[in-house]
Amino acid sequence: MSSTDETAAPGTPQEQTLERLRAAVARAQAGQPSPGGQGAPAGPPPPETPDDDADPRAVxxxxxxxxxxxxxxxxAELERTLRRKGCPDDxxxxxxxxxxxxxxxxxEAYAQMFVRSKRTGRGLARRALQHELRAKGVDDETASGxxxxIDVDDxxxxxxxxxxKKLRSMHGLERVVQTRRLAGMLARKGYSSEISRQVIAESLDALPEHQRD
Structure with a gap:
């Protein structure tokens, strides 16, 4: 699996959503109306550091x-950014x-893109993804939805x-050592003990070095 950032692969619904959001941001920064008729601030965006006369909403x-x-x-991430900039909560x-x-x-769109990226890039399971989404400030109901x-078989x-992939660097080790290291790796990525036991046993049984003569 290739490593990715928090962006989706070309042509996916997630990438289309991301491109739509970026296009909307660009229109807003340029002072152009959105396709739905919603207006955006005209002219260039004001500086991030307000002066005495700056409109806090514009900033x-x-x-x-x-x-x-x-x-x-x-x-939640945007709220934290605004708080660091001294923006009043209201x-x-x-x-x-x-x-x-x-x-x-x-x-919801953010969570979908985040999940797809982390599953593709790091192979994270649902439990780990739930933890990371919570750290990003996504509420549990949205994250759970x-x-x-994610299909269990997938x-x-x-x-x-x-x-x-991990087994490629573990040739020659005793089965108990391979099992322990593989179980630790899968646990860190959020996989259940049931899935870990099943997948590890099947994978090790298929190796020539663990097959009986």
Whole structure:
């Protein structure tokens, strides 16, 4: 499996969502209206550091737009960014509510892209993904809805790929050592003990070095 960042592969629904969000950010920064008729701040975004005359809402919008240009963010991550910039909580809530209304902030779409990226790049299972989404500030209900779309058989297949890759560097080791290391690797990636035991046993049984003469 190849390593990826938090972006989706070309042509996927997740990438289309990401490109749509980025296009919306670009339109907002350029002062162009969105296709749905929602307006955006006209002219270049104001500086992130407000002066005495700066409109705090305009500053907050600029901070959010800049943050979203680099990569998708959860609402909680944007809230933390605004707090670091000294934005009042009520202003941050108002601006982020508006961003959600026009589709620039969408925790469900963010979670879908995040999950796909981490499964492809690191082979994470649902338990680990739930933990990482929680750390990103995605609420448990949204995270659970996205993670429920992962098929158990597909998760088992990913575990097999991880084990097969790890075994390439474990030739010659005793079976008990291989089992312990593989189980630790899968546990760190969030796989259940049931899936781990099954996949490890099947993979080791298939190796010539563990087959009986």
């Amino acid at each position: 907050a919008r600029a901070v959010v737009l800049r943050a979203l240009t680099g990569s998708p963010k959860s609402r 202003v941050a809530a108002e601006v982020l509510d508006r961003m959600e209304h026009v589709g620039l902030v969408d925790d 996205v993670l429920a779309q 998760e088992r297949d990913v575990a097999r790929e991880l084990v097969a």
